[in-house]
Amino acid sequence: MSKKRVVCSSKDYESGEGIVLVKVSELHDFKDHPFKVEQNQELFELRQSMEKEGVLVPLLIRHNTDGDGYEIIAGHRRKAAAIWAGMEEVPAIIRDLDDDQSIIAMVDSNLQREKILPSEKAFAYKMRLEAMKHQGRVDDMTSDPLGPKYMENNRSNEQLARMVGESVTQIKRYIRLTKLIPKILDMVDRELLAIRSAVEISFLTEAEQYELHAVMELEQCVPNISQANRLKRMSQQKCLDMDMIYEILEEIKPNQREQIKIPLERIGKYFPADYTPAQQADLIEKLLKGWAQKNRKSNVH
Incomplete structure (x- = not known):
């Protein structure tokens, strides 16, 4: 396979944040990354796009705090597509971010995706709220989300709710799924x-x-x-x-109980015009009861 062309913007970035080419083998997944990367149709289409146009959006990475190489903050799917396409290098922006800054950037970049699984939202919301707490910007949001009420000034949940278009209650439900x-x-x-x-x-x-x-x-x-x-x-x-x-x-369960449904057009003509559905049901039950009693008597004789 011929070497793929890598395309990236020539836009100037702040010192230390310019676009560089990084070997795919030096890129490591973010620790406890909550978003799944599956070899599905979407990844196949991304691979095709990268084979044709190159990597149009550079990955966001930081130096690996646990060893050599780099840790991906945003771009796990682009890395997987690049490997699938046979690329050896990809463009990336290296930033000096601490753990909490990295978590917030990683979660925010992935929440823009069209389809996100409940498990992905669960761990992503939890990680982001914990990172916000560590930064000292908000109150503690990590206790049982369905337990007693939080302190009134629960700004973090409200902030995240506005950002992702979920209710605060729904965000708490998602976080509970991590259990x-x-x-x-x-x-x-x-x-x-x-x-x-x-x-x-x-x-x-x-x-x-x-x-x-x-x-x-x-x-x-x-x-x-x-x-x-x-x-x-x-x-x-x-x-x-x-x-x-x-x-x-x-x-x-109620929806599992067997029911007999008779179309109204079949029996409606036999009821008085002013009969309600409840009166119709009562009459049917009364007639069936009389029929059953008469049938039992005839069987005895």
Whole structure:
């Protein structure tokens, strides 16, 4: 494969922040990077674009604090696409940022993506709020997000809510998801488990969550919000075990009960015009009851 052309802007940057070419082999992922890089259609299209036009947006990196090379702050997908395209070097901007500054820049750059998984939002929101706290700009936001109310001046949550277009309550729910075991969090990402139910489940102990996941896998079912809340309360009362999990999950949910639906055009003509749906249902039940009684009497004779 021929060497790919690297394209980058000639714009002048502040001293120490100019664009340089860096070997891909010297680039290391950001520690605890919460955003997944998957070899999917989007990455394939990015690879094609980079093969044709080069890397139009330089990566943002800093010197690796744990060893040689550099740590990526923004550009993990561009690095993966460059490797896929066979590139050996990519343009990058090197900045001297501390851990908290790097976390904020890393999270903010990724929150602009069109599609973000719940697990990605969960850890990204948590990391950003903790970084803001460390910088001494806001109050402590890292305690239980669904516990007692925070101090009134909870500016960090409000600031983040405005930035990402989420409600403060929803941000707290996402952060609570970081308490889930990976297998259950993956179910949330795959839209097999509702976020509200997952938040309730997050209050279970790790051992209880693994037992719950085993039951969900075996029975091919998930708890609704009401059942998840009961699991949470049983856990808090120290009386949740495998048998209780089975008992709760085996309950028939309202949307699972069998129903007989008869189109109104089939039976509506037999009711008085002023009959309400409740009166129609009562009459049907009364007629069926009379039919059943008559049928039982005829069977006796």
